[in-house]
């Protein structure tokens with residue numbers, strides 16, 4: 001799987017100039033590219049556009065391709081792009097296990113097969129036996145690992161990461177970051193990771209900096 005951006009630029013509503021100079025980038029399978037740049041340059045808007053969630057009031061130029069297919073016209077749910085955000089966005093009304101099951105492809109049928117997939121993912125995340133827990137009772141690191149597993153269970157074609165480690169303290173941050181990046185690399189998924197943190201940039205394969 002390859003994620004490709006071709007001369008991509010975004011212009012915010014009510015403004016004339018694009019947020020950043022046109023961006024062209026090929027993210028190889030299993031490669032994690034860090035996206036940096038000053039506040040307000042458009043990093044979150046870039047991820048929102050790639051994921052298919054950007055407000056339609058933005059003006060967009062250029063293409064987003066997944067494995068050579070232009071996905072710009074596809075709705076978010078048909079793109080197969082996974083997201084991992086700082087708030088870790090586990091649904092508060094679902095148990096940890098049901099949160100992970102939510103990520104599972106509908107193609108995986110049968111209650112026991114789905115339960116087995118969830119248990120295996122919890123195991124890999126070091127969360128065995130926690131399927132009935134309320135997400136609010138997990139630590140920050142546990143929540144991030146659970147959110148990653150939910151994202152991976154959906155078998156995404158690419159993953160977009162927006163500051164998911166920012167709330168973790170330094171030691172834990174490195175540990176959780178390695179956990180997340182190792183899983184993404186092992187599955188050959190291309191990923192873009194927005195961060196302000198130099199240690200995140202060092203952990204990535206390379207960094208692109210958005211400029212005006």
Ligand SMILES: Nc1ncnc2c1ncn2[C@@H]1O[C@H](COP(=O)(O)OP(=O)(O)OP(=O)(O)O)[C@@H](O)[C@H]1O
Pocket residue numbers: 012013019037038039040041042043044045046055057
């Ligand atoms: N829905 C929207 N409508 C209008 N303008 C928007 C909208 N969303 C973002 N913007 C503007 O687009 C610009 C880029 O915002 P964005 O959040 O993408 O920047 P960023 O690089 O992620 O910033 P930060 O590092 O502070 O998170 C900002 O000027 C912002 O005000």
